[in-house]
Amino acid sequence: MTTQVKKICCLGAGYVGGPTCAVIAYKCHDIDVTIVDLNESRIAAWNSDHLPIYEPGLDKIVFERRGKNLFFTTQVEQSVLEADLIFVSVNTPTKKSGLGAGFAADLAYVESATRQIADVAKSSKIVVEKSTVPCRTAESMRTILEANSNENIRFDILSNPEFLAEGTAINDLLNPDRVLIGGLQTPEGMKAQQALVEVYAHWVPTDRIITTNLWSSELSKLAANALLAQRISSINALSAICEATGADIDEVAYACGRDTRIGPKFLKASVGFGGSCFQKDILNLVYLSEQLNLPEVAAYWKQVVDLNEYQKKRFVSRVIKTLFNTITNKKIAIFGFAFKKDTGDTRESAAITLCKDFIQENAKVRIYDPKVTTEQIFLDLSEPGVVDNTKQLKNRVTIAKSAYEASEDADAIVITTEWDEFKVSIELDYQKIYDQMHKPAFIFDGRLILDAEKLRNIGFRVHTIGRAEA
Ligand SMILES: NC(=O)c1ccc[n+]([C@@H]2O[C@H](COP(=O)([O-])OP(=O)(O)OC[C@H]3O[C@@H](n4cnc5c(N)ncnc54)[C@H](O)[C@@H]3O)[C@@H](O)[C@H]2O)c1
Numbered sequence: 001m002t003t004q005v006k007k008i009c010c011l012g013a014g015y016v017g018g019p020t021c022a023v024i025a026y027k028c029h030d031i032d033v034t035i036v037d038l039n040e041s042r043i044a045a046w047n048s049d050h051l052p053i054y055e056p057g058l059d060k061i062v063f064e065r066r067g068k069n070l071f072f073t074t075q076v077e078q079s080v081l082e083a084d085l086i087f088v089s090v091n092t093p094t095k096k097s098g099l100g101a102g103f104a105a106d107l108a109y110v111e112s113a114t115r116q117i118a119d120v121a122k123s124s125k126i127v128v129e130k131s132t133v134p135c136r137t138a139e140s141m142r143t144i145l146e147a148n149s150n151e152n153i154r155f156d157i158l159s160n161p162e163f164l165a166e167g168t169a170i171n172d173l174l175n176p177d178r179v180l181i182g183g184l185q186t187p188e189g190m191k192a193q194q195a196l197v198e199v200y201a202h203w204v205p206t207d208r209i210i211t212t213n214l215w216s217s218e219l220s221k222l223a224a225n226a227l228l229a230q231r232i233s234s235i236n237a238l239s240a241i242c243e244a245t246g247a248d249i250d251e252v253a254y255a256c257g258r259d260t261r262i263g264p265k266f267l268k269a270s271v272g273f274g275g276s277c278f279q280k281d282i283l284n285l286v287y288l289s290e291q292l293n294l295p296e297v298a299a300y301w302k303q304v305v306d307l308n309e310y311q312k313k314r315f316v317s318r319v320i321k322t323l324f325n326t327i328t329n330k331k332i333a334i335f336g337f338a339f340k341k342d343t344g345d346t347r348e349s350a351a352i353t354l355c356k357d358f359i360q361e362n363a364k365v366r367i368y369d370p371k372v373t374t375e376q377i378f379l380d381l382s383e384p385g386v387v388d389n390t391k392q393l394k395n396r397v398t399i400a401k402s403a404y405e406a407s408e409d410a411d412a413i414v415i416t417t418e419w420d421e422f423k424v425s426i427e428l429d430y431q432k433i434y435d436q437m438h439k440p441a442f443i444f445d446g447r448l449i450l451d452a453e454k455l456r457n458i459g460f461r462v463h464t465i466g467r468a469e470a
């Protein structure tokens with residue numbers, strides 16, 4: 001007989017814990033789901049009308065289940081005590097100092113969450129590693145938990161990595177390509193695995209629920225992100241060749257993607273991938289490879305990140321070169337600051353690197369993003385611990401409330417995020433924008449979203465990633 005899960009607790013109310021467990025509550029009315037976090041303001045926001053993260057469709061789900069079978073609280077102990085199954089969905093950032101700094105994942109939050117469970121639990125629990133972690137982290141969690149178990153309490157560890165992408169999280173959670181559940185291949189481990197399978201089976205077809213051993217599950221998460229990011233770096237590497245030869249990267253991507261063995265997704269050239277996961281997880285894989293004494297494997301994956309940095313620098317150079325080799329005191333309108341459309345998240349956004357480089361070149365940067373707050377932008381551009389650049393930022397950076405405001409008197413527009421509202425045919429009146437800009441008026445499309453021909457007819461000088469200058 002399998003254990004039936006009745007109460008779930010999730011440690012970590014972030015971009016993953018919040019949406020994932022809200023969807024579980026939405027789809028499983030027979031399960032009580034409590035999401036806990038140490039961060040009081042984050043929990044207060046989850047309990048308010050303004051959720052702490054922007055994600056299309058999330059509000060509806062939270063508002064429908066909150067107070068019924070979905071709860072947000074800072075009361076970690078109580079929630080852990082009551083739960084039969086606990087998701088650990090805390091942050092695992094790249095280590096900033098110590099052994100493996102700059103590469104390895106910082107597992108301090110995972111360990112402290114695990115110890116909290118061990119300290120508080122008075123009955124058996126299934127503990128699910130939801131955070132993205134290096135291979136064999138579950139073993140450390142198990143060691144800590146087992147050292148605290150006795151004949152009345154047992155802990156079973158599962159790995160259930162999350163594959164949602166921001167901006168489409170709710171759809172990804174409601175219709176996942178697959179759900180992956182790793183467990184120890186012992187009778188108890190498989191029983192725990194089955195209990196979690198039954199939770200997802202409330203809405204996910206069972207042929208999409210994959211069960212594997214623990215280590216395959218952990219490694220598959222890093223592998224999936226590495227493979228996805230590798231495609232973007234591959235297409236971005238080709239975009240440099242396109243710019244030099246007259247080939248068009250969108251045409252090349254389309255032609256290659258029509259081969260069913262290659263497929264069309266994740267072949268959009270860009271100013272470089274951002275987000276909290278790709279870089280972190282690949283560096284994590286690089287570190288793991290080095291630790292396993294596999295330097296060639298480490299170098300192979302590291303190149304995916306190096307190419308991404310190169311792509312950002314290459315784009316900055318193109319902007320400067322085109323603007324007559326100097327951008328000192330020129331006004332550059334930045335369209336978009338989030339790492340992709342439909343999110344307010346700026347973690348590792350390419351826009352941050354680009355803006356910092358433009359500021360270093362003494363340009364005046366005017367930023368507009370429909371979802372990112374002014375405070376967040378200044379936080380991302382400040383360099384605490386390196387230099388105090390507050391004064392420089394005040395002189396060089398302003399935030400606009402619209403694309404029109406950002407481009408007033410600008411010398412150039414740089415498209416950094418592919419928000420739909422920047423597309424020519426949808427909302428923006430580019431003639432109006434052109435009329436208010438300095439001439440010649442330049443547009444640099446770092447996302448391949450603009451109709452270059454239409455813009456050239458207005459009078460713009462258009463430069464697009466992956467296309468030669470017209
Ligand atoms: N963001 C994504 O799209 C995404 C997708 C898949 C996987 N992941 C992985 O999921 C994990 C979480 O990512 P995120 O983006 O949700 O991070 P996040 O920073 O948004 O959220 C993590 C939360 O955990 C809380 N926390 C830390 N220690 C805690 C503890 N002991 N008890 C309770 N709460 C605690 C933090 O206060 C924070 O609010 C990471 O490992 C990440 O790599 C993220």
Ligand SMILES: O=c1ccn([C@@H]2O[C@H](COP(=O)(O)OP(=O)(O)O[C@H]3O[C@H](CO)[C@@H](O)[C@H](O)[C@H]3O)[C@@H](O)[C@H]2O)c(=O)[nH]1
Nearest residue numbers: 162163164165166232266267268270273274275277339340
């Ligand atoms: O063809 C493409 C696709 C994406 N990107 C960029 O790549 C970054 C990441 O995009 P995306 O993968 O859509 O968003 P994330 O939310 O970072 O999701 C990734 O990272 C998550 C965290 O691990 C995983 O769960 C998801 O499966 C994985 O797609 C963004 O800057 C995108 O603009 C491109 O430049 N070209």
